[in-house]
Amino acid sequence: MKEAEIIQGCQRNDSRCQQRLYELYYPLMSSIALRYSSNIDEARQGLNFAFLKVLQNIEKYNPDYALATWIRTIFVRHFIDEYRKQQRTRHWMDISSLQEYELPSDENQAVEGHMKEFLDHLLALLPLSSRTVFCMHAVDGFSYAEIAGMLEITEATCRWHVNSARKKLQELLKTHELKIHSQAL
Amino acid sequence: MSNPIDELYKDHLNSRHLEYQPEQWQHMHALIEAENSKKRRKRAAWYGTGAVALLSLAGFYWFTLSPGNNGKDATEAQLKTEAADIHAGHSNSGKTDLTGSLENSEQTTAGRVTGISDGMNRKNGAAHVSGGSHSPETRSVRTEKMADLLFKTEEKIIVERGNESRTEGIEVAGSRMKTESERITESENELSGETTEKTESTEAALLVSDNPANPQITAAPASTRGKNKTDHIKPKDSTRYWSLGIFGAGSNGYQTTGSKRFENDASSEVPGYTAGAGAMVYWQKGMFKLGTGAGFQTFRGYTSYFENRVKYTYTYSLVLKSKNVGTSFSGNPIAQVQKIKDSTGSGYTVQITNRSPYGLHYVQIPLQAGLVKRMGRWELEAWMGVQTAILASQKGKYATEMIQGNFTAQELSVSRAASPVLFRSMAGVGLGFSPVKKLTIMARAELNRSMGSVFRTHNERFHYQMLGLGIGYRL
Numbered sequence: 264m265k266e267a268e269i270i271q272g273c274q275r276n277d278s279r280c281q282q283r284l285y286e287l288y289y290p291l292m293s294s295i296a297l298r299y300s301s302n303i304d305e306a307r308q309g310l311n312f313a314f315l316k317v318l319q320n321i322e323k324y325n326p327d328y329a330l331a332t333w334i335r336t337i338f339v340r341h342f343i344d345e346y347r348k349q350q351r352t353r354h355w356m357d358i359s360s361l362q363e364y365e366l367p368s369d370e371n372q373a374v375e376g377h378m379k380e381f382l383d384h385l386l387a388l389l390p391l392s393s394r395t396v397f398c399m400h401a402v403d404g405f406s407y408a409e410i411a412g413m414l415e416i417t418e419a420t421c422r423w424h425v426n427s428a429r430k431k432l433q434e435l436l437k438t439h440e441l442k443i444h445s446q447a448l
Numbered sequence: 449m450s451n452p453i454d455e456l457y458k459d460h461l462n463s464r465h466l467e468y469q470p471e472q473w474q475h476m477h478a479l480i481e482a483e484n485s486k487k488r489r490k491r492a493a494w495y496g497t498g499a500v501a502l503l504s505l506a507g508f509y510w511f512t513l514s515p516g517n518n519g520k521d522a523t524e525a526q527l528k529t530e531a532a533d534i535h536a537g538h539s540n541s542g543k544t545d546l547t548g549s550l551e552n553s554e555q556t557t558a559g560r561v562t563g564i565s566d567g568m569n570r571k572n573g574a575a576h577v578s579g580g581s582h583s584p585e586t587r588s589v590r591t592e593k594m595a596d597l598l599f600k601t602e603e604k605i606i607v608e609r610g611n612e613s614r615t616e617g618i619e620v621a622g623s624r625m626k627t628e629s630e631r632i633t634e635s636e637n638e639l640s641g642e643t644t645e646k647t648e649s650t651e652a653a654l655l656v657s658d659n660p661a662n663p664q665i666t667a668a669p670a671s672t673r674g675k676n677k678t679d680h681i682k683p684k685d686s687t688r689y690w691s692l693g694i695f696g697a698g699s700n701g702y703q704t705t706g707s708k709r710f711e712n713d714a715s716s717e718v719p720g721y722t723a724g725a726g727a728m729v730y731w732q733k734g735m736f737k738l739g740t741g742a743g744f745q746t747f748r749g750y751t752s753y754f755e756n757r758v759k760y761t762y763t764y765s766l767v768l769k770s771k772n773v774g775t776s777f778s779g780n781p782i783a784q785v786q787k788i789k790d791s792t793g794s795g796y797t798v799q800i801t802n803r804s805p806y807g808l809h810y811v812q813i814p815l816q817a818g819l820v821k822r823m824g825r826w827e828l829e830a831w832m833g834v835q836t837a838i839l840a841s842q843k844g845k846y847a848t849e850m851i852q853g854n855f856t857a858q859e860l861s862v863s864r865a866a867s868p869v870l871f872r873s874m875a876g877v878g879l880g881f882s883p884v885k886k887l888t889i890m891a892r893a894e895l896n897r898s899m900g901s902v903f904r905t906h907n908e909r910f911h912y913q914m915l916g917l918g919i920g921y922r923l
Contacts, residue, residue: 276484278477278480281477281480282473282477285473285476286468286473289465289466289468289472290465290466290468291465293465293466294461294462294463294464294465296466297461297464297465297466298461298464303466306466307466307472307475310466311472311475311476311479312479314476315476315479315480315483318480319483379460379464382456382457382460383464386457397457398457398461400454401450401451401453401454401457401458402454402457402458402461402462429451429453429454432453432457433453
């Protein structure tokens with residue numbers, strides 16, 4: 264089934280096409296969901312709600328642009344909206360709680376087998392604001408001005424969050440002597 | 449040059465994704481279905497609201513503007529006055545003095561006789577007469593209504609006052625003359641099969657019905673020309689009135705809740721708001737009062753659904769309901785007392801909450817008393833009722849799961865879209881005391897329906913749609 268047919272099917276509220284679209288873009292959508300969520304359950308939940316928005320707005324989709332870009336935009340904006348909603352109520356663990364994370368005894372094993380998990384964990388330990396701004400800037404490529412507009416904060420605050428996140432991540436990586444990556448940095 | 453940390457995480461996060469599982473689509477599908485269902489219900493709710501609005505308008509018209517209705521209830525004094533108005537309109541001089549002076553009497557009578565005799569003398573076979581700038585149809589309807597009123601009035605006056613008293617005034621004389629003239633006209637028509645024609649355009653705007661079999665000579669009263677046709681017969685009956693009011697608007701300000709619902713959810717202070725607005729229209733006719741209204745309410749903040757999950761809960765909120773604006777304090781989630789202050793006074797509501805496998809139920813016993821200003825008089829009113837509420841979602845188990853807190857993120861996501869629906873009904877009786885109107889027994893019934901969502905226990909939004917119906921019997 265071609266992408267255009269899938270889109271037309273979704274516009275007709277065809278369940279089969281909706282499922283096909285969901286399956287097709289699941290990796291991309293889950294990637295975005297994971298980076299803006301604190302755990303997998305939350306990511307799956309957010310993914311579904313964001314995809315619901317995609318379906319609700321599918322009639323507005325302009326075929327001149329890539330569908331993946333359009334979906335990505337909706338997803339990022341959805342998670343930013345969620346972030347704004349949660350901002351006042353979420354409380355995060357102090358960075359010092361990193362000590363509770365037990366690294367495998369074998370350093371090499373940690374680097375190879377648990378590197379991804381460890382990076383996720385480090386990211387999750389960042390304050391929500393810093394993590395969100397960092398992901399928006401470093402991964403999704405938003406400029407400071409764009410982030411400031413979307414999160415309703417100043418550009419200077421954006422810069423501070425990004426620098427703070429970088430600094431903390433670097434410190435944490437060094438602290439645990441992940442030599443390979445430290446040298447690469 | 450980009451930062452190495454940025455590069456590291458960009459590569460890492462872009463390459464990371466979840467494994468697709470078929471169950472994930474099942475949840476997504478349920479979400480889509482729930483959303484579609486929500487849309488349908490929302491549309492139906494709007495239709496319902498529209499229907500209520502239309503009914504309200506119809507009721508308003510029926511109770512207040514309907515001319516037939518007003519005519520029936522008009523007092524005899526009003527009828528007499530109107531009859532005098534109408535007769536005054538017949539006068540060529542257009543005088544409306546109703547003192548019954550001989551001058552006016554003679555002038556009016558003369559005018560009538562002249563008009564009638566002219567009409568009789570000049571009947572020339574014309575089938576229809578139209579006067580002024582109005583179309584024949586419009587004038588015809590108006591003529592019939594006015595004639596009906598006029599003749600009823602005259603008959604009453606004649607029966608009451610008799611035929612012998614000349615000093616009764618111009619109404620009697622005019623009425624007799626008109627009745628006689630009508631008979632003459634009818635006889636003439638029966639004989640000739642022709643209709644009369646208007647012969648002169650006078651201030652009194654003499655009209656002739658377009659029914660050739662029964663032409664009725666009448667006149668548009670001078671006092672009503674250029675006004676709404678019902679203005680001149682609007683009743684002054686004090687037992688009938690309508691009013692319009694707002695029964696809900698505002699904010700609940702700030703809620704303080706200590707919660708350990710989630711591991712990383714420390715005690716927090718949650719700013720919440722409740723905003724709603726609506727309108728209620730009610731009428732009182734005779735001894736019965738009928739009211740109806742519609743509105744909506746939006747709520748954000750912690751709700752009481754999770755109160756029993758929290759050991760120490762302190763809630764302070766301004767609660768808005770259909771008509772109530774007040775404060776509530778909840779020390780015990782099982783029972784809650786709300787202090788109510790609204791447009792009809794102040795009082796207390798006791799709320800008893802019960803949870804069952806089918807959802808959340810609670811019962812409220814509103815006790816309320818206050819002073820009400822009604823029609824310029826202060827009245828004392830006491831109210832007691834029973835109110836029940838049921839929380840149910842499209843899929844009942846999700847509502848229960850939410851209440852018990854045993855839900856997973858997936859279930860909650862479905863529950864959110866399933867839009868837990870709160871049906872609330874209320875019925876009760878009340879007593880009102882008025883220094884003038886003695887005692888009023890009231891009965892009130894309400895059906896409130898809310899659509900909302902519960903999201904991670906933090907963000908909750910409810911949209912209330914309220915339909916209320918109240919009826920009162922005034923002794």
